[in-house]
Amino acid sequence: MHKILLKNAQIVSETDIKTADILIEGERIAKIGNNLSDTADKVIDATGKHVFPGIIDDQVHFREPGLTHKANIATESRAAIAGGITSFVEMPNTNPQTTTVEKLQEKLDIAKETAFANYSFMFGGTNDNLDEILKVDPTQVAGLKLFLGSSTGNMLVDDEAVLEKIFSSTDMVISVHCEDEGTIRKNLAEYKEKFGDDIPIEYHPIIRSEEACYLSSSRAIALAKKTGARLHVFHLSTGKETHLFDNSIPLEEKKITAEVCVHHLWFSDADYKEKGTHIKWNPAVKTASDRDQLWEALLDDRIDVIATDHAPHTLEEKSNVYTKAPSGGPLVQHALNAMIQAHKQGKISLEKIAQKMCHNPARLFQVKDRGFIKEGFYADLVLVDLEKSYEVSKDNVLYKCGWSPFEGTTFDSTVTHTFINGNLAYAEGTFSEKRHVKQLEFNR
Template sequence: MSATLIKNARVVNEGRVQERDLRIVGQRIEKIESHIIAASTDQIVEARGRFILPGMIDDQVHFREPGLTHKGSIASESRAAVAGGITSYMEMPNVSPATTTIEALERKFDIAANNSLANYSFYLGATEDNLEQIKRLNPETHCGVKVFMGASTGDLLVENPTALEGIFRESPVLIVTHCESGAVIAKNREALLRKKSAFTIHDHPVLRDDEACYASSSYAVDLAKRHGSHLHVLHITTEKELSLFQTGPIELKRITAEACVHHLWFSEEDYAVLGNLIKCNPAIKKASDREALIRALHTNQIDIIATDHAPHTFEEKQVGFEQAPAGLPLVQHALLTLLDHVSHGRLDITQVVEKTAHNPAIRYGIKERGFVREGYFADLVLVDDKQTTEVSHDNALYHCGWTPFAGHRFSSQIVCTWVNGGLVYHNNKVLEDESRAMRLLFSR
């Protein structure tokens, strides 16, 4: 069985940074010690004091397959993900056709089994009439059910109170929500139309303001409290919403919250330069909201950091504001943005690991992942905090071929990524032949 010995690493795990050697045998971490003597058959990786992190577990991505593969695919976007240190992901149901049945859900698992470079799971999408499908979800093999509460189109929009009550009462798995109130957005639109005849990108955070977010997220929290549901509210963007969430360890919570990397990075001031390229839902808002989210990571009101990776072609973004689709590609550069926060003293590297690996593993009950532990799957990232990464559209691996970070130089570099012990990324090259990606399994 193949063995890899990583020497002289700074292992970041469970609140500590320790100088350690690690041996990977097959798919798992066999040993973690201060000094491990190399066997003659070991493939040695000299870390030279660089960081070893548990791979990021991204609980919110849109990889666009099936039906939207001109934007991205499970193959292309998982390739970008491992280049960014993401070793596991959970993908959303708003593809074409939408993933609203167990049969459609399992077909996506089949696609990933043949094409994904990172470990994978997929959400079932809730509709106003598929409660029986939701009840069939298996807590050990399905990550959760996604509910678009007032901010989607087609079958995936769930606004009917009776349907929502049924989902929150009956779901056997974690409920994850996109929370923006359609009624509030419509009211904001009417108010703006009294002042102007056409909207620009600068109106986006006004249309989808803090009240639109709070009205919906508070409704979701109230439903979860009344039914004793397990609820995870995705991509919180406003200071106002933070009052809905408790501090404290994630293990004690039934209701949790998440922030996404672009909301921790950009503010509405960036619309002037990036325009539709950073149009997303929920909208990027004020700098004060961004700073409040970072503070909430310290207080543990925000439990998880994810991406909401949602690629569109560059051409699709080069239209008028209202016609431009919402979403941006992020998985290749997400962890690098967080390491920049570390370099500027806004976050500690142990907090980054907690929010991107430990807490997603705990919240979803992911089996034997999310930590650097003996016996766990070897989903690992080697990071050099002394080498920088210059970003351009040309070196972006996304199928859409562009990145909102073009022109930025990140303070760190992703050197290696292992998925189940297989080295899938090394020195700026994706090694597809080493793929050992697996379906995520859950203990709950």
Template sequence: MVRILLLNAKVVNEGNTYETDLLVVDGYIAQIAPNLSGQHADQIIDAKGNYLLPGIIDDQVHFREPGLTHKATIRTESRAAVAGGVTTFMEMPNTVPNALTQELLADKYAIAARSSMANYSFFMGASNDNLAEVLRTDPRTVCGVKVFMGSSTGSMLVDDEHVLNELFRESPMLIATHCEDEATIRANTEYYRATYGDTATAALHPLIRNEAACLTSSSLAVELARRHNTRLHILHISTADELPLFTGTADRPVSLQDKRITNEVCVHHLWYDSRDYEQLGNQIKCNPAIKEAHHKEALLAALLDDRLDIIATDHAPHTWDEKQQSYWQAPSGLPLVQHPLLMMLEFVQQGKLSIETLVRKMCHAPADCFRIEKRGYIREGYWADLVLVDVNQPTTVSKQNLFYQCGWSPLEGHTFDATVTHTIVSGELVYQNGAFLAERAGKRIFFNR
């Protein structure tokens, strides 16, 4: 029985911040109270008044295994995640082969059981021809079904209207959608290829994958969900245009846990805007595209009034050489899972949101939205997924302190005011002051459905 005692921690949880001690016993939070210094413990951590947060839950990552392990693996990216305070991830099905059968989905769980530092779940993939297989998915053991309603790889684009209608009507579990209209993107691509040819740069990306592409597809997803009362979660909202599809605090009739249509915003759509293509180019090429500055301002406002529910990363690593290709050939996606907490803490330092809101959107909301069992909160009896942050110890991002297999980040050279000093995953201290203390600690997460 492993016992970890944290002393003098400034706990941020459920809208409050207060100083206390915390005892972890055999994986779970056993006691939260002041003056626990007399308790026996195998490991004692003096937090010295630093912030203790629930572990971050990232509901959208691409860890590339199996089949794309030259880019990343579950082991490498989960290590990067816990170094940044992300203790739980939900990974997408567009690996190779695509996770379109229960057997292929089980293979990914087996890989994670052997190698993941963080807690894990995996989305079941949908295609135009695997509806029966999708309906075999167990809602208690799998986070959801992923539907690409826009450009994707392999056979994962679902553009058959009959299939979409049947999927939304029949699915007993959460459907997570990538919403970009394929016809709009194809028409824009044809136009800009003809206009710019080989001189095209990433600055064209938000024009090709534009606001209309996002709104058309998101509107269709919402319409289908309302028609069939489907549990819908729209991933990576990137435009102000889509925000009227969602209700905010004043209009919300139910708790987030009971809300039928939810969404996420990604850190890069809050952090970057189209002006950043000049310096970063293909490094920030992603789908949906990073767009003009007024969009990120509207997204932040919607996050604060609860039209947007969750903050995630859509971590999607590619090799540096792949990203150095021409705009047309360079793949979309950027590595982010090591730094979302530090990015949002910078927003806190700038007065753009409170640390309590950060915790609500990155910890509580994902747990409530997906109905995760005993995670996402600092509560007695819950799993001990915890991250300790020193907000007075700067971190400068460099190749030397990146843990991604791809070895690069668009944030290189940026200095954050804070540092993640300790990460506890399922009751095990796995990361401390830049060093990993375990080979694996992650556990499969389960859902109250």
């Protein structure tokens, strides 16, 4: 069993930042303390480095199977570990969709052979697959994903009776994409009549409006309260929605939780002029006021998790006119850097970043032995140099799609080392040739 000793690390948790040594034995953290003198196979001087628990990203689209011209599990999870994400939960809207137990197993088999980070998947709900949902072993998936707004493929769940039956029939966390489809279709028809297919991108947050988001989110929450379902609302994008959520009880006691994504915390509608369809997401990036209110809700714990919704498309696809340009963009490589940049701007503490990107995803999905730097836990660790800057450019983007919405941005921090299950997976720009990943386990 190999031993690795990290010396003088500044360990970041939700409560404090403390300087200590970390002894890794095999896959797990064996000791945390001062002046550890244990014999080790490798000693890393972490002086001046901040060490975060490995980030758990609860929402990614790695496009495999069926959409692998955009991305695949290998390429995107490799980019993720360069950004400090050591575990990911991948979404079901692939081709074919992950809406049967058989298709779920096929994706698990792919990840076992190709993933560079620890992995799990969401199981997809549709208008007609309740029987399959009831077959799912809740220890094998992070949860259930429902699209209450349009999605890649035909995964829109718009039958109210089916929706209530799903909410009433499972104890799994139900994660939802909330946008009211009727509102969006009405708005889109209005702007298509005015502009044709080449609608100016600035109208995207008006088409996929605050009203569309709030209507859908409030209905989902009302249904969760009626049925007692465990609901997690993905990627909030409006200030109005934040008032639907509670911060009066600990996360472990919440039945209804919320997430915000990096792009909704970083960009606003003022950025469409420069970035165009490169920042076309669903839900849409909205106003600076919305962004400010999302930050406020994140900091006061109405919002529980920061995620990426990493969803790459090729530049050719993104360069289409509005109605044909797909929504989504690649983010896993730069998410932690972006949040640390926000820290340097005085918007968030490092402790809060650890809480929202590491601890809380583990708590929310009951991930076993991850998300914290604790003795006995898996040694998923990320070393960050807060004083080492770099500029995002096509030359250093690792996504298969070859671009990033952050191109031209200088981040004043760099991920230097990433450990996965006690093994050094990434160091100073170099990847290990060996993979030491695991399927995520859940305390259920």
